[in-house]
Amino acid sequence: MLSRNSLYPSGLPSLSDAGSAAVLPGAGTATTRSHRPRFGPGFLCLLVALLASLAALPTWADQTTETKGIIQSYMEELGFNQRLTLGTTKIAAVTYLPEFYQRLDYEPAWKDERNIRDLFTLIDRAEEHGLKPEDYRRSGLRDLYQALGPQPSPEALARLDIQLTDALIKLSCHLAFGKVDPGRLMPHWNFPRNFSDAEPMIMMLQALKDRTLPQFIAGFTPNLELYRELQKSLAEHRRIERAGGWPKIPDGPKLTLGSQDPRVKPLRERLVISGDMAPTKGGEPQKFDAKVEAGVKSFQHRHGLETDAGVGAKTLAALNVPVQQRIDQIRVNLERIRWVARDLPADFVLVDISGFHVYLYRDNQIIWDARAQVGTPFRQTPTLRANMSVVEFNPTWTVPPTVLKEDYLPKLRQNPNFLREKGLSLLGRDGHALSPDGVDWSGVSASRFPYILRQDPGPRNALGRVKFLFPNPYSVYLHDTPNRHLFSKTERAFSSGCIRIDKPLQLAELLLDDPKRWGPERIQQVLGAQTTKSVSLTKPIPVLVLYWTAQVDSKGQIVFRNDMYGRDQPLLAALDGNATSATSPSKHSLAWQAH
Numbered sequence: 194m195l196s197r198n199s200l201y202p203s204g205l206p207s208l209s210d211a212g213s214a215a216v217l218p219g220a221g222t223a224t225t226r227s228h229r230p231r232f233g234p235g236f237l238c239l240l241v242a243l244l245a246s247l248a249a250l251p252t253w254a255d256q257t258t259e260t261k262g263i264i265q266s267y268m269e270e271l272g273f274n275q276r277l278t279l280g281t282t283k284i285a286a287v288t289y290l291p292e293f294y295q296r297l298d299y300e301p302a303w304k305d306e307r308n309i310r311d312l313f314t315l316i317d318r319a320e321e322h323g324l325k326p327e328d329y330r331r332s333g334l335r336d337l338y339q340a341l342g343p344q345p346s347p348e349a350l351a352r353l354d355i356q357l358t359d360a361l362i363k364l365s366c367h368l369a370f371g372k373v374d375p376g377r378l379m380p381h382w383n384f385p386r387n388f389s390d391a392e393p394m395i396m397m398l399q400a401l402k403d404r405t406l407p408q409f410i411a412g413f414t415p416n417l418e419l420y421r422e423l424q425k426s427l428a429e430h431r432r433i434e435r436a437g438g439w440p441k442i443p444d445g446p447k448l449t450l451g452s453q454d455p456r457v458k459p460l461r462e463r464l465v466i467s468g469d470m471a472p473t474k475g476g477e478p479q480k481f482d483a484k485v486e487a488g489v490k491s492f493q494h495r496h497g498l499e500t501d502a503g504v505g506a507k508t509l510a511a512l513n514v515p516v517q518q519r520i521d522q523i524r525v526n527l528e529r530i531r532w533v534a535r536d537l538p539a540d541f542v543l544v545d546i547s548g549f550h551v552y553l554y555r556d557n558q559i560i561w562d563a564r565a566q567v568g569t570p571f572r573q574t575p576t577l578r579a580n581m582s583v584v585e586f587n588p589t590w591t592v593p594p595t596v597l598k599e600d601y602l603p604k605l606r607q608n609p610n611f612l613r614e615k616g617l618s619l620l621g622r623d624g625h626a627l628s629p630d631g632v633d634w635s636g637v638s639a640s641r642f643p644y645i646l647r648q649d650p651g652p653r654n655a656l657g658r659v660k661f662l663f664p665n666p667y668s669v670y671l672h673d674t675p676n677r678h679l680f681s682k683t684e685r686a687f688s689s690g691c692i693r694i695d696k697p698l699q700l701a702e703l704l705l706d707d708p709k710r711w712g713p714e715r716i717q718q719v720l721g722a723q724t725t726k727s728v729s730l731t732k733p734i735p736v737l738v739l740y741w742t743a744q745v746d747s748k749g750q751i752v753f754r755n756d757m758y759g760r761d762q763p764l765l766a767a768l769d770g771n772a773t774s775a776t777s778p779s780k781h782s783l784a785w786q787a788h
Contacts, residue, residue: 257301259347260354265299267355279352282330286362293358293394301354302401309338311406312361321424322414323524324367325769329360361397361406369413371531373767378760381666384578384737385536415534420527422745427523430516438516439466448504452481460504463512464488468750469495495746497548497754499683511753519743522753525764526743533739542581542661544671544692544738546574547754549685551671551694553703561703566674566685566693573758574690576740579663580733581671584701586719586726587650588660592617593668596689598639601646605634612646616653620645650723658720659697661704663736671736673697686757692738704730 268291271277277284284290294302303309316329337353375382400409414420433439440459448454458478464470470488486502493500496511504512543552546567553561568574572595592601604611612619612629619629621644637643648654657673667690674693679685687693694700698716705711705728719726742754742761756762 260301260350261299263347263351264294264301264354267351268294268299279356282333282356282359284355284359286359289362289394290355290358293362293397294355296394296398301350302398303354303357305401305404307404308401308406309357311404312357315364315406315410316360319364319367321428322368323427323527323768324364324372328367328372329364330356334360365393365397365410365413368410368415368531369535371528373528373764375532378763378767379576381575381577384533386532387536415530417530417534417537419745420530420534422749423523423527423530423743423751426743426745426751427520427527430520430523433466434516434520439463441513442504442509444509447506448481450481450483450486450502453477453479454481455479457481457485460512461485461488464492467492495750495752497683497752519753521765522743522756522761523751525761525768526741528764528768529739529741533737537737538735541735541737542671544574544736545744546576546738546740547742547757548744548752551692551700553700561696561699563695563697563700564680564685565695566676566679566687568688568690569686570757570759572689574669574688574692574738575665575667577665577667577669577736577738579665579736581661581663581704581736582730582733583662584704584728584730585660585662586701586716586728587658587723588654588656588672589650589725590648590655592646592648593689594639594642597642597646602634602637602639602642605629605637609634615648616651617646617648620647650725657693657697659701661697661700661736669738671697671700684755684757704734706731 267277267279271284271287272291275287277287286293294300313331313335316326316331316334319326319329334353334356337349337356341349341353370386375384396409396412400406440462442456442459442463445454445456448457448460457480460481461470461473461478464485465472465488469491470484473484476482489504489508490500490502492498492512493502493508496508498508498511537557539554539556541554543554544565544567545551549565549567551563551565552559601611608614609629609632619627619632621627624645627644632644653675655674657675660670660672662670669691671692671694676687676693677695679687679693680695698713702711702713702716711728740758740760742756744752744754746752
C-alpha cells in the first residue's frame with residue numbers, strides 16, 4: 194500500500210531518483226540469509242507508532258476516488274471547450290486526452306513511480322533526436338512532482354497526472370510525425386501521416402501497465418539507419434561544440450598543394466576536428482602538404498563541393514560555418530526524416546533534391562541510382578509524393594506556361610526564327626500546324642497565348658528519349674535530357690522544376706520489369722521508330738521527391754549540402770518555437786491541436 198511503487202498517498206522519490214535511468218524489470222538488491230537484519234524491541238515500538246500515524250491519513254482508495262472525480266471534471270471541460278490550462282500549462286493533446294482517461298474510467302494513469310522516472314529519462318533524451326526537452330515541460334513537471342510532498346492533495350495529483358500524460362503523448366507524436374507540421378511550411382505537402390493499423394491508445398495504456406515506456410517510445414522513433422546515423426553525428430557535433438568548436442580560418446589567397454601559409458595551421462586543426470584528416474606530429478604545420486590535400490578533398494566531398502583539393506572561396510566559407518550551425522542543420526534534417534519515416538513503402542523512387550541524385554529502392558534496398566539535375570532556386574523542384582504509372586518513350590515536349598512567359602516569348606519577340614532554331618512547332622489550339630512567320634510576336638500575351646509550342650521526338654527534344662509520369666499538381670516528372678554534359682557538374686540546379694536523370698533507359702528497364710517484352714533490344718527498337726509510345730507499369734510505384742541538406746553516406750560519414758532553396762531556416766525557427774504538429778488525418782494517429 195505504501196511502497197515506493199505508489200504515489201498514493203506517500204512514498205515520493207527525490208529529484209535525483211526522478212532523473213535517474215530507468216530501472217530494468219527484476220533489478221534490485223538481494224539480501225542473503227547471513228545479512229538479514231535483526232530487529233529489537235525499539236524498532237517494534239517505532240513500527241507501531243508509524244502504523245498508528247498512517248491510519249489517520251487518507252487511504253489509497255479514498256485518494257484515488259477524489260482524484261478520479263477531478264480528472265473527470267477536467268476532461269469534461271477539455272471536451273467541451275477544446276482547450277484546457279492547468280496553471281501556466283496549456284494542454285496540447287486536446288483530442289486524445291479525454292478518450293484516454295475515459296478508457297481508464299478516469300483513474301490516475303501515473304500511480305507507478307517507475308513510469309514517472311522512465312518518462313523523465315525519455316524527456317531528457319529528446320535532445321538525442323534534436324528536440325528540446327522543455328517542449329515536454331521537463332523542469333515544470335519535475336517541480337510539480339517534487340512539490341507534491343508526503344500528503345499530496347487530490348487536486349495536485351490530478352493536475353500532475355494529466356500533464357504527465359500530455360507530455361508523453363506530445364513526445365510520442367513528435368517522434369512519430371515530427372514537431373513541426375510540414376503543411377505550414379509547404380502548403381501543398383501531400384505525404385500521408387498515418388500511425389499504423391495498431392491502436393496507440395491501447396499501446397500506451399499497456400505500456401503504463403507493464404512499465405515498458407522506453408519500449409513504447411522506441412516504437413514511435415523512426416526505424417531507419419539514416420536516422421540513427423544522423424543521431425550519432427548530432428552527438429559528435431555536440432561533443433565538438435562542448436570542446437570549443439573548430440577554429441576559423443582567416444581570409445586570404447587560395448591554398449593549394451605546396452602553399453606555405455600561417456593559415457594552414459588552423460586548417461589542419463579544423464580538418465582533424467571534423468575527422469577529415471588524422472592528427473599529425475612534427476613536420477611543417479604551415480605547409481599545405483599531401484595529407485592536408487587529402488583532408489581538404491574529404492571535406493569537399495562531404496559538403497558537395499568541387500573536389501579540387503584547394504581552399505578557395507567556397508571551400509573556405511564551408512570550413513568556417515560554426516559547429517552550432519551544423520548542429521542545427523542536422524536537427525532540421527532529423528525532423529524531415531520524421532515527417533516521412535512511418536509511411537515509407539518497400540519499393541519506391543527517391544529523388545534527393547539537394548543531393549542532385551535519384552535512387553530506386555526494392556525491398557528497402559537501393560538497386561539503382563543516378564545523378565540528377567533539379568530546379569533552379571527560382572524554379573524550385575517541389576517536395577511531393579505521387580505514384581508513377583507510365584513510362585513514355587520518344588516523348589513530345591509542350592512548352593510549359595512559366596518557360597513560355599519567362600524564356601521563350603521574350604526570345605521570340607527578338608528573333609522570329611527562334612522556334613525553328615529550337616526545333617519547335619507552332620500549333621493552334623485545335624492541334625493543327627501553323628506558320629510562325631505570320632505571327633506578330635510583339636502583340637502576343639503569355640497570359641492569353643492562343644498557340645501551343647511543341648517539340649517533336651528526336652535527339653534535340655528537351656525531354657530526351659524517355660520520361661516517367663506521376664500525376665501531381667506541379668506537372669513535374671522525371672525525364673532524360675540532351676544536356677548530358679551538365680551531369681559532370683557538382684551542383685546541378687539547372688531545370689525549370691522537373692528532374693532530369695542520368696541513365697534513364699536503365700531505370701525504364703527496371704521499372705517495366707519484364708526482360709522478355711522490355712529488354713534493352715526492345716527498348717532500342719522502340720526508340721529507333723521515333724514514335725511516341727506510352728507503356729503502363731504493371732504496378733504503380735511511389736515517387737518521393739525530398740529535400741535533405743544533411744545525411745550520412747554509405748561509409749557512415751556525415752554529408753552536408755548547400756541549402757540552395759533556403760528551406761532550413763524557416764524549419765529551424767519552427768522547430769525551436771512553439772509550433773506543434775497539426776492533427777493527423779488518421780483516426781489512429783496520436784493527434785493534438787497546436788497552441
